[in-house]
């Protein structure tokens with residue numbers, strides 16, 4: 348299983364409702380593919396952490412990379428993991444100004460539990 352983190356910039360005219368729609372569609376689709384993760388949005392940029400079986404994650408990352416609702420897509424980090432951090436979330440949408448929530452998830456191990464707010 349791998350966990351991956353990327354950063355991108357939302358298309359200028361993207362609304363909060365658009366972001367909500369992306370997240371709710373993605374959440375269901377991810378669970379069907381055994382993918383879990385979180386999408387952080389600060390009103391301008393996205394930072395997303397995804398985890399799952401390597402082939403599924405690489406295929407999804409290529410789909411997301413080509414999505415014209417954002418640009419400047421850049422993978423920041425990726426690693427092999429033994430267990431999930433976002434156990435119950437197909438895709439948790441978080442409002443996060445500095446992206447610390449998803450960035451910290453990259454270094455989580457199996458002893459850590461995802462904080463519930």
Ligand SMILES: Cc1cc2nc3c(=O)[nH]c(=O)nc-3n(C[C@H](O)[C@H](O)[C@H](O)COP(=O)(O)O)c2cc1C
Pocket residue numbers: 369372373374376377384386393395397407410411412414416417438
């Ligand atoms: C910032 C961002 C994050 C996204 N995250 C996901 C995701 O985690 N899972 C997903 O299935 N689609 C995600 N999408 C949407 C995909 O790019 C694509 O539109 C979608 O997978 C197509 O789904 P469909 O084949 O059901 O139409 C994201 C899009 C954006 C702009």
